Amino acid sequence: MKKSEINSIEVAQLAGVSRSTVSRVVNNYANVPIETKEKVMKAIKELNYFPNVSAQMLAGKKSRTIGLFMVSSGEVSVDVLTNMMIVSVIEKASDYDYYVLTYIIRDTTDKATINNVKEIFYQRRIDGGIFIGTEHYEPFVEELIQEGFIIGVFDQEHPESTTGNRIVANFNNELGMKQATDYLIGLGHREIGVINGNIKRLSGERKYEGFMQAMELNSLVVNPSWVVAADFTDEAGYKAMKQLLEHEEPLPTAFIAANDSIAFGAIRALREQNIQVPEDISVIGFDDHVLSEKHSPPLTTVKVDFKRLFKQLMNVLIAKIEKPTDEIRQVSVDCSLVIRESCLRKQ
Amino acid sequence: MKKSEINSIEVAQLAGVSRSTVSRVVNNYANVPIETKEKVMKAIKELNYFPNVSAQMLAGKKSRTIGLFMVSSGEVSVDVLTNMMIVSVIEKASDYDYYVLTYIIRDTTDKATINNVKEIFYQRRIDGGIFIGTEHYEPFVEELIQEGFIIGVFDQEHPESTTGNRIVANFNNELGMKQATDYLIGLGHREIGVINGNIKRLSGERKYEGFMQAMELNSLVVNPSWVVAADFTDEAGYKAMKQLLEHEEPLPTAFIAANDSIAFGAIRALREQNIQVPEDISVIGFDDHVLSEKHSPPLTTVKVDFKRLFKQLMNVLIAKIEKPTDEIRQVSVDCSLVIRESCLRKQ
DNA sequence: CTGAAAGCGCTTACAG
DNA sequence: CTGAAAGCGCTTACAG
Numbered sequence: 001m002k003k004s005e006i007n008s009i010e011v012a013q014l015a016g017v018s019r020s021t022v023s024r025v026v027n028n029y030a031n032v033p034i035e036t037k038e039k040v041m042k043a044i045k046e047l048n049y050f051p052n053v054s055a056q057m058l059a060g061k062k063s064r065t066i067g068l069f070m071v072s073s074g075e076v077s078v079d080v081l082t083n084m085m086i087v088s089v090i091e092k093a094s095d096y097d098y099y100v101l102t103y104i105i106r107d108t109t110d111k112a113t114i115n116n117v118k119e120i121f122y123q124r125r126i127d128g129g130i131f132i133g134t135e136h137y138e139p140f141v142e143e144l145i146q147e148g149f150i151i152g153v154f155d156q157e158h159p160e161s162t163t164g165n166r167i168v169a170n171f172n173n174e175l176g177m178k179q180a181t182d183y184l185i186g187l188g189h190r191e192i193g194v195i196n197g198n199i200k201r202l203s204g205e206r207k208y209e210g211f212m213q214a215m216e217l218n219s220l221v222v223n224p225s226w227v228v229a230a231d232f233t234d235e236a237g238y239k240a241m242k243q244l245l246e247h248e249e250p251l252p253t254a255f256i257a258a259n260d261s262i263a264f265g266a267i268r269a270l271r272e273q274n275i276q277v278p279e280d281i282s283v284i285g286f287d288d289h290v291l292s293e294k295h296s297p298p299l300t301t302v303k304v305d306f307k308r309l310f311k312q313l314m315n316v317l318i319a320k321i322e323k324p325t326d327e328i329r330q331v332s333v334d335c336s337l338v339i340r341e342s343c344l345r346k347q
Numbered sequence: 348m349k350k351s352e353i354n355s356i357e358v359a360q361l362a363g364v365s366r367s368t369v370s371r372v373v374n375n376y377a378n379v380p381i382e383t384k385e386k387v388m389k390a391i392k393e394l395n396y397f398p399n400v401s402a403q404m405l406a407g408k409k410s411r412t413i414g415l416f417m418v419s420s421g422e423v424s425v426d427v428l429t430n431m432m433i434v435s436v437i438e439k440a441s442d443y444d445y446y447v448l449t450y451i452i453r454d455t456t457d458k459a460t461i462n463n464v465k466e467i468f469y470q471r472r473i474d475g476g477i478f479i480g481t482e483h484y485e486p487f488v489e490e491l492i493q494e495g496f497i498i499g500v501f502d503q504e505h506p507e508s509t510t511g512n513r514i515v516a517n518f519n520n521e522l523g524m525k526q527a528t529d530y531l532i533g534l535g536h537r538e539i540g541v542i543n544g545n546i547k548r549l550s551g552e553r554k555y556e557g558f559m560q561a562m563e564l565n566s567l568v569v570n571p572s573w574v575v576a577a578d579f580t581d582e583a584g585y586k587a588m589k590q591l592l593e594h595e596e597p598l599p600t601a602f603i604a605a606n607d608s609i610a611f612g613a614i615r616a617l618r619e620q621n622i623q624v625p626e627d628i629s630v631i632g633f634d635d636h637v638l639s640e641k642h643s644p645p646l647t648t649v650k651v652d653f654k655r656l657f658k659q660l661m662n663v664l665i666a667k668i669e670k671p672t673d674e675i676r677q678v679s680v681d682c683s684l685v686i687r688e689s690c691l692r693k694q
Numbered sequence: 695c696t697g698a699a700a701g702c703g704c705t706t707a708c709a710g
Numbered sequence: 711c712t713g714a715a716a717g718c719g720c721t722t723a724c725a726g
Contacts, residue, residue, distance in 0.1 A: 007719055018697045023721055031695060050469035054404035055719035058702045063401075065448065065472075080637075083430030090449050097463075099472070101412065101446050102437050116444075122397035125412075125446070290427075294641075354703055365713045370705055378711060402703035405718045 006049045015043035026051055057124065065099040066317065067126040069117060071133035073106055080290050081306070085132055085154075088307045092314040101126055105133075114140045121149050127321045130154070130313065135200045150324065152317045154309075155203045164326040169313040173203050176302040176335030177210030178217075180256050180284050183300075183337055185218050188346035189254040189282065193226030195240050195266055197258030204232070207258050207286065226252045230262055237265025245273050253281060253346050260285035260292045260301055267295075267342070282343035286335075298340035309333045353396045362390035373398055404471065412446040413664065414473040416464060418480035420453055427637050428653070432479055432501075435654045439661040448473055452480075461487045468496050474668045477501070477660065482547045497671065499664045501656070502550045511673040516660040520550050523649040523682030524557030527603050527631050530647075530684055532565050535693035536601040536629065540573030542587050542613055544605030551579070554605050554633065573599045577609055584612025592620050600628060600693050607632035607639045607648055614642075614689070629690035633682075645687035656680045 008019045008026075015022065017040060024032050025040040043049070057063055068089050072082060090100045103120065105113055120126060121144055128150035131141055136156060145151050145166045152167040159166075184192055194211050197204040208227075215222050228244050230236035237257060245251075257263035263285035267277050277283050277297060285292060288303035312331040320329070355366045355373075362369065364387060371379050372387040390396070404410055415436050419429060437447045450467065452460055467473060468491055475497035478488055483503060492498050492513045499514040506513075531539055541558050544551040555574075562569050575591050577583035584604060592598075604610035610632035614624050624630050624644060632639060635650035659678040667676070 005719095009719085019720080020697060020699095020722080021695090024696085027721080033695070036695080048469070050466055052405070052719050053470035053472050054401040054410075055702090056721075057401035058399070058405055058704085058719080059721040060702070061721080080427055080430070083427070083434065086433070087430065087451070090451055094451060099448050099450065099467070101448050103446065104434070104437055104441060119397055120446070122395070123400035125400050291638075291641075294638075352703095356703085366704080367706080367713060367715095368711090371712085374705080380711070383711080399703050402718090403705075405703080405720085406705040407718070408705080 005052075006047045008049070008051065011040065011043045011047055011049050014047060015040045062127045062321065063099075063125060064097060065101050065126045066093060066321075067120050067129035068100050068102045069105055069129060069131045069134075070102070071105045071108055071131070071135075081287065082133075084290075085306055085310060088310040089130060089314060092311045093318075096314070096318050098127075098318060108134065108138065108140075118144065121147070128152070128317055130317065131156075133201075135198075136202045136205070150317065150320050152313045154313070155201055157202050158328075158330050162328060164324070164328055165320065166328075167313060167316050167320065168330040169309055170330070170332050171203070171304050171309065172332055172334045173206040174210035174213065176286060176304065177207045177256070178214040179335065179337045180286065180302050181211055181214035181218075183339070184254045184256065184282065184284060184343065185214075185220070187254075187282065187343060189252075190220055190346075191223065191226070191252040191254070192220070193223070193228070193244075193252040193255045195228050195230050195237055195255060195257045195262050197230065197232040197262065199229065201232075204258060211256055223250075223252065226255075230258070232259050232261060234261040234265040234268075237262030238269045239265070241266040241269035242272075245269065245275075251275075251281065254343065255281060255283045257283060257285050260287045260289035260299055263299055263301070263342075264291070264295060278342050278344035282346075284343055288338050292338075293340070295342075297342045300340045300343045301338050302335045303338045304335050305333055353394045355396070355398065358387065358390045358394055358396050361394060362387045409474045409668065410446075410472060411444060412448055412473045413440060413668075414467050414476035415447050415449045416452055416476060416478045416481075417449070418452045418455055418478070418482075428634065429479075431637075432653055432657060435657040436477060436661060439658045440665075443661070443665050445474075445665060455481065455485060455487075465491065468494070475499070475664055477664065478503075480548075482545075483549045483552065497664065497667050499660045501660070502548055504549050505675075505677055509675060511675055512667065512671065513675075514660060514663050514667065515677040516656055517677070517679050518550070518651050518656065519679055519681045520553040521557035521560065523633060523651070524554045524603070525561040526682065526684045527633065527649050528558055528561035528565075530686070531601045531603065531629065531631060531690065532561075532567070534601075534629065534690060536599075537567055537693075538570070538573070538599040538601070539567070540570070540575070540591075540599040540602045542575050542577050542584055542602060542604045542609050544577065544579040544609065546576065548579075551605060558603055570597075570599065573602075577605070577612075579606050579608060581608040581612040581615075584609030585616045586612070588613040588616035589619075592616065592622075598622075598628065601690065602628060602630045604630060604632050607634045607636035607646055610646055610648070610689075611638070611642060625689050625691040629693075631690055635685050639685075640687070642689075644689045647687045647690045648685050649682045650685045651682050652680055 008022045012019045012022045025037050093100045130152040132154045150165045154169045156168055158168045196208050199205055228240045230240040263283050285299050285301035288301045292299040292301050316329050355369045359366045359369045369387055372384050440447045477499040479501045497512045501516045503515055505515045543555050546552055575587045577587040610630050632646050632648035635648045639646040639648050663676050
């Protein structure tokens with residue numbers, strides 16, 4: 001090992017003060033006269049001293065690190081949206097001089113993985129954590145919240161009774177779905193189908209509910225065979241649509257997909273059967289994925305501002321870390337319709 | 348604060364042994380009889396004990412964390428390739444039970460940022476680091492290497508004299524460019540232009556060199572006005588091509604772009620002047636970006652396997668962390684041509 | 695305003 | 711095989 005590690009004793013010696021004083025200037029205490037401060041600063045610079053963070057933490061300081069836990073089976077690196085969320089968190093953290101330790105959860109049912117996650121908290125590697133992509137109710141997250149760790153969860157319902165250390169962040173999915181449905185209805189569509197996302201995720205559930213409500217408000221009935229189950233992926237959208245096309249004769253005049261990836265897949269399946277979008281069937285997505293604009297046809301969708309949501313979540317999370325309170329906080333962001341070319345007025 | 352923090356003393360008491368023994372079982376020492384081990388394990392489970400990682404580190408253990416430093420001005424989150432590299436590193440790290448602390452360097456000339464980076468090392472937050480996107484020679488990285496930190500650098504030349512703690516990872520860019528150039532020549536092209544990437548990055552330099560060499564080997568001359576400067580971005584490719592089109596009359600029959608993003612931008616500029624790709628001019632890219640396949644026309648390119656490269660880099664990095672050696676290591680991965688539809692035989 | 699000292703929770707020679 | 715004790719490098723009441 002390198003013997004060159006500089007510690008506060010050496011700084012103290014060079015500056016002609018005690019380690020206590022070195023620590024006081026490092027931590028910006030008020031009652032240090034300017035001359036003392038300058039002496040110490042000079043020594044710090046000269047020796048290129050950086051306090052050992054483990055020692056600081058052991059003495060009671062925070063790690064200034066937050067854990068980012070992404071649930072994602074399969075190839076995460078390929079999912080543009082997921083990546084964007086990760087980077088949004090990192091960028092916002094660094095605005096506050098926080099670091100982000102990222103951990104990918106492949107499988108929430110894997111004991112060892114879950115233990116690793118818990119370990120990260122209990123070992124005090126991090127001051128708080130954010131969970132993305134967990135299902136609606138996740139026992140190990142609940143345990144961590146119970147333990148008092150400060151945790152932000154994306155896409156989770158606000159439980160009836162919770163504590164100040166749980167921060168919930170959601171999009172207003174019902175409203176978004178309502179906008180999508182109303183838009184389609186405004187174009188004259190009456191027969192509208194829906195391709196759901198993962199219904200175990202809150203957003204999956206909420207989007208479906210939003211759709212059903214919007215239909216009901218417009219006194220439109222939903223043909224049960226036009227309600228198809230999928231997951232939030234391109235592949236699932238493709239399969240779901242393909243299956244529908246094999247079994248059902250009558251088709252709706254428009255589909256709402258729970259996200260853009262599903263829409264891409266569904267459009268692919270339609271096309272394979274020579275059904276044109278939007279000429280034969282209109283399709284609307286959700287998210288406004290980076291590819292949606294470049295898609296052919298450019299996808300009409302409900303735009304969701306991930307960056308904004310995660311920034312707000314980070315603001316609250318860090319505030320809570322630095323000053324824990326019992327105040328229960330949640331953050332919510334509205335969606336907006338982006339009209340492109342995948343929906344047509346019903347003739 | 349929660350008073351519930353469990354430490355090794357409590358475990359020791361419950362198990363009826365000393366803290367030393369608890370530590371020995373936690374660290375899997377050989378000379379602990381099975382019964383003692385079981386007693387302790389039972390107490391650990393019962394109390395839900397996790398060793399405090401700061402205390403462990405202070406006592407000499409590693410943090411099992413590696414730093415990932417991404418140089419990227421502008422919106423990182425939007426760059427699919429960058430995101431993929433980040434996630435590749437994270438995923439590989441977790442295979443080894445390592446954590447990744449990600450830090451985005453907006454501006455390498457910003458003093459405060461660079462200081463943050465150094466701090467992360469000196470504070471011993473991490474056991475080693477990886478730099479992506481730095482320029483060819485970066486003083487602060489050199490300083491860190493000098494200090495003995497274990498560092499992996501992507502896209503950097505192997506300096507004449509270096510130490511075992513620098514691990515260099517590169518694609519074989521010259522070879523890739525040679526493949527691209529030869530392919531174009533094989534299609535009958537003689538007049539070939541090149542749109543360079545950031546020439547301060549090693550890959551930018553190397554790709555250009557590879558192109559020039561391939562041309563020379565085929566006794567083809569390069570018209571200097573067909574050598575255009577850009578950066579590794581879509582926007583830069585667009586601007587470079589636009590400018591070229593404004594000033595120069597004769598055009599080459601094919602262009603090689605230093606990466607796919609540049610190619611996208613260049614094709615856009617060509618199209619705006621009603622020059623069709625590949626009918627009028629062939630364009631070949633580099634990287635095999637996720638969008639290249641879906642591009643219109645699907646882009647012929649030189650595929651580069653980021654995942655593979657970063658996995659190899661991580662293997663070496665972690666090996667070095669766990670067992671520092673003076674052995675000088677570098678990792679290198681070859682590229683392969685992916686023929687799609689953006690190049691045509693010259694008629 | 696500042697120093698001496700205790701304490702944070704671990705690991706690991708050292709003895710036995 | 712195992713315990714007592716020193717040491718890792720900081721911070722922060724406590725005195726003065």
